[in-house]
Amino acid sequence: MQWRSPPRLVFGLMLLYLLVAGLIGLRSTALRFNAKVRTAWLSTEALRARVFGKAYTASIRQIRRTIPEDEPYLLSTTGDLGSMLWVRFDLLPRRAVLLKPPDPPGTVDCWQNQIRWLVTATGSYRPPVLEERTARVPAGCSAEPWTRRAP
Secondary structure: OOOOOOHHHHHHHHHHHHHHHHHHHHHHHHHHHHHHHHHOOOOHHHHHHHHHOHHHHHHHHHHHHHOOOOOOEEEEEOOOHHHHHHHHHHOOOOOEEEOOOOOOOOOOOHHHHHOOEEEEEOOOOOOOEEEEOOOOOOOOOOOOHHHHOOO
16 A cells, blocks of 8 residues: 555645744844844944944944054954954954964064054953054064054
């Protein structure tokens, strides 16, 4: 005896699936639309303050005022990698150079030694920290373009 699935049962289950999926989709759309309407008139900075907090936004604003757009900065983290990525995104168009461990004796990193700013991402929703470093041109390295005009 060969088993056949009743067409009405299959059709009913498919209809039930589409109904549930449609309701979930409508709810998701309504929630997203509601969020968009509530934040439609906010500036980028106000929206950033709403998502990350006022301390984070104030810190990013201060760092953006301090580091010139055509000068790179070293980026490190004491928190998670996600916080480092958000800080890097918020500081664009400045170029981020990831801080790497010290080189073995006898080798020189020409770039890292010439960058005078260090930004440390301290964790999700926590403000980054800006430090000024002593930038120098190591022996045997050419001066990078941003160091020629730096005070």
